[in-house]
Amino acid sequence: MSFKRFVQLSCIVVTLFLLVHLILYQFTKEALAWPERIIKRSAITGRHEPLKHVEVVTIGDLARLSYLYRLGTERVNVDTSDRLGYLNKNNDKSKQYPVVVVGDSFMLCNGDDRRFTDLLKNKLNINCYNMAANGVEDPFTFLLSDFKKEAKILVWEAVERNIKADTFNMEYYDYYFAESKKKMELVDQWNRQQNFNKQLKIVNSSNLKFVINNLSYSLTGEPLIGDADIAKLDNGKELLFYKNDLISFQRLNSSQDLERSVEFITRIDRELKNSGVTLIFFAVPDKYDAYYEGITGEKKLKNDAHFIESLTRELQKNNVIAVNLKDPFRTAIGQGKDLYHFDDTHWNTEGAETAAELVAREIKTRGLLD
Numbered sequence: 001m002s003f004k005r006f007v008q009l010s011c012i013v014v015t016l017f018l019l020v021h022l023i024l025y026q027f028t029k030e031a032l033a034w035p036e037r038i039i040k041r042s043a044i045t046g047r048h049e050p051l052k053h054v055e056v057v058t059i060g061d062l063a064r065l066s067y068l069y070r071l072g073t074e075r076v077n078v079d080t081s082d083r084l085g086y087l088n089k090n091n092d093k094s095k096q097y098p099v100v101v102v103g104d105s106f107m108l109c110n111g112d113d114r115r116f117t118d119l120l121k122n123k124l125n126i127n128c129y130n131m132a133a134n135g136v137e138d139p140f141t142f143l144l145s146d147f148k149k150e151a152k153i154l155v156w157e158a159v160e161r162n163i164k165a166d167t168f169n170m171e172y173y174d175y176y177f178a179e180s181k182k183k184m185e186l187v188d189q190w191n192r193q194q195n196f197n198k199q200l201k202i203v204n205s206s207n208l209k210f211v212i213n214n215l216s217y218s219l220t221g222e223p224l225i226g227d228a229d230i231a232k233l234d235n236g237k238e239l240l241f242y243k244n245d246l247i248s249f250q251r252l253n254s255s256q257d258l259e260r261s262v263e264f265i266t267r268i269d270r271e272l273k274n275s276g277v278t279l280i281f282f283a284v285p286d287k288y289d290a291y292y293e294g295i296t297g298e299k300k301l302k303n304d305a306h307f308i309e310s311l312t313r314e315l316q317k318n319n320v321i322a323v324n325l326k327d328p329f330r331t332a333i334g335q336g337k338d339l340y341h342f343d344d345t346h347w348n349t350e351g352a353e354t355a356a357e358l359v360a361r362e363i364k365t366r367g368l369l370d
Contacts, residue, residue, distance in 0.1 A: 021202050021204075028204075028207055031206075034058050034064070042085075044186060045183040045186055046137075047086060048081040048085045049081060052081045056076070058075065060343030060344030060345075061346070062228045062241070062344055063343040065226055065228040066226050066227075066229075066240065067213040067223070069210070073341070073342065078112045079111055087132070091129075096150045099121075099151065099153045099363075100131050100142060101120065101130050101157070102154065104135040104158060105159075107130060107132035109344075110349055116355060119349075119356035120155070122356075123357060124363060134183070136158065136162065136167045139271075148275050148277060154277050154278070158283055159283070160284065160307065160308060161245060163257070164248050165248075166260075168264040168265065170263055170267065228241065228242060228243065231288075231291075231299035233295060234294050235294065239288070239291050241286075241287045245286040248289075248305075249286065269318075278368050279320060279321060280321045280322075280323065281315060283307075283311060283312070284355070285326045289308075290339065308324060308325070309324060309326060325355055332350075
């Protein structure tokens with residue numbers, strides 16, 4: 001082959017390659033652009049850019065993780081950050097907050113007025129502050145903050161898989177305190193280049209994964225690659241779930257997870273009581289765990305997991321106020337309700353409402369705000 005012919009063929013191949021990616025990019029660009037449209041969140045402190053308000057159309061994280069964007073349901077997400085970078089609407093510096101809420105991404109989802117903190121505030125008719133930023137580190141941040149001086153209750157949420165992931169461990173206790181102190185003192189530089197290193201490119205691996213998984217779903221009803229999977233439910237519907245839920249569900253050393261987690265949470269509870277604050281802890285079931293009783297076929301693991309029930313029971317034995325969400329969630333789902341977005345790992349407004357009702361009932365029954 002002559003050099004001229006080689007150059008011509010190379011140009012044709014490159015042109016076709018770019019053309020294919022350009023076509024596929026028309027299907028993937030909206031999902032890829034979504035992180036650029038939401039309120040920027042620091043990868044270091046976990047807080048958001050202060051005093052921002054955005055309204056963005058999005059689909060769930062599982063639709064993005066599976067590259068099956070057609071399974072996603074578009075919804076408008078409205079978020080407002082306060083002066084400290086936490087997601088709170090109408091935050092006033094002069095307000096007092098008897099109830100502070102901390103936790104992971106479940107405390108950040110659903111948007112203004114539908115977030116767990118807002119729903120709890122409505123049920124208690126009292127100011128509640130959303131201080132969620134870094135999950136397991138949040139209680140330490142609270143203990144170091146001025147909110148501790150006026151708060152009576154700290155509501156702490158954690159999703160099941162995070163509790164089992166060896167993060168609730170006394171070995172990291174001092175480390176979490178040190179990290180929280182550093183993050184509180186750090187002033188984020190809200191520079192787009194620092195916080196979003198990944199620039200959108202027409203040529204990207206998501207284009208190819210989009211083709212592979214959509215072909216696979218059309219042929220087999222399941223994605224071939226990625227972090228999401230699909231199971232069948234006994235009501236004829238599909239369950240789109242996070243693959244890591246399976247790892248969490250069938251962990252063989254769950255007794256070790258339980259002992260380690262109880263020790264960690266109980267220690268936090270003692271610290272809070274010494275400061276005059278009451279802890280209310282609850283674990284959110286992984287989506288697979290919540291829907292487990294309705295799963296059919298080969299995707300249904302043999303043995304049911306009872307981690308959340310055991311964790312709640314052991315915490316209560318140690319005088320920690322703990323709320324069991326799993327049983328009420330499974331009951332509601334068994335009655336035909338959906339407490340999680342189909343295309344997302346997180347609960348929907350009804351799921352957050354159920355949790356807020358259970359926590360509010362615990363607060364009222366015990367007279368914690370009297």
